[in-house]
Amino acid sequence: xxxxxxxxxxxxxxxxxxxxxxxxxxxxxxxxxxxxxxxxxxxxxxxxxxxxxxxxxxxxxxxxxxxxxxxxxxxxxxxxxxxxxxxxxxxxxxxxxxxxxxxxxxxxxxxxxx
Amino acid sequence: xxxxxxxxxxxxxxxxxxxxxxxxxxxxxxxxxxxxxxxxxxxxxxxxxxxxxxxxxxxxxxxxxxxxxxxxxxxxxxxxxxxxxxxxxxxxxxxxxxxxxxxxxxxxx
Numbered sequence: 001x002x003x004x005x006x007x008x009x010x011x012x013x014x015x016x017x018x019x020x021x022x023x024x025x026x027x028x029x030x031x032x033x034x035x036x037x038x039x040x041x042x043x044x045x046x047x048x049x050x051x052x053x054x055x056x057x058x059x060x061x062x063x064x065x066x067x068x069x070x071x072x073x074x075x076x077x078x079x080x081x082x083x084x085x086x087x088x089x090x091x092x093x094x095x096x097x098x099x100x101x102x103x104x105x106x107x108x109x110x111x112x113x114x
Numbered sequence: 115x116x117x118x119x120x121x122x123x124x125x126x127x128x129x130x131x132x133x134x135x136x137x138x139x140x141x142x143x144x145x146x147x148x149x150x151x152x153x154x155x156x157x158x159x160x161x162x163x164x165x166x167x168x169x170x171x172x173x174x175x176x177x178x179x180x181x182x183x184x185x186x187x188x189x190x191x192x193x194x195x196x197x198x199x200x201x202x203x204x205x206x207x208x209x210x211x212x213x214x215x216x217x218x219x220x221x222x223x
Contacts, residue, residue, distance in 0.1 A: 031210075040215060041215060042213045043158070094211075102160045102163060103158075103204075106157065
């Protein structure tokens with residue numbers, strides 16, 4: 001998807017391991033989000049950043065940390081992965097009011113914790 | 115907790131028919147409403163946005179909003195097999211969008 005790039009696309013972790021999901025946007029947007037998507041659960045907000053230097057908890061923040069490194073980058077870290085964190089993770093960035101505040105999504109990161 | 119409710123489906127319609135997808139939301143101060151389409155294994159893609167009461171048409175798609183009833187719907191005319199996907203309703207205001215769980219649509223050829 002144009003503008004939002006996230007890595008890695010696939011990852012398998014063992015319980016207790018740590019990892020960081022990286023996200024970058026080149027649209028000069030202020031806000032960036034991390035969602036997770038589980039079967040039958042829709043998209044749930046983990047953390048968001050309304051601007052560089054600020055972060056806030058979303059609906060399901062437990063077990064995660066985030067860093068808004070600069071305006072472009074917003075990373076999601078799992079310090080000690082658990083099987084319950086097996087999910088698809090989407091980084092997203094909302095556009096400006098002129099674009100209807102629509103959200104631009106990355107392609108997703110499929111994470112399996114065994 | 116802001117909630118967005120959708121029927122999970124699957125909703126099955128024959129090719130060429132009208133598919134009707136519905137969504138209700140709990141936060142009365144919501145200002146923006148979106149419909150996203152998501153194919154299996156892909157990220158959501160925006161297909162419609164609506165901000166004021168009434169209908170908004172874009173090609174085969176019509177979004178309908180009724181703020182008094184806290185209800186938003188999506189009509190897909192002349193449904194095609196390529197429309198088979200999960201449709202996500204999303205609602206927002208000054209805070210990040212809240213998504214429904216999605217409705218699976220299956221268009222039968």
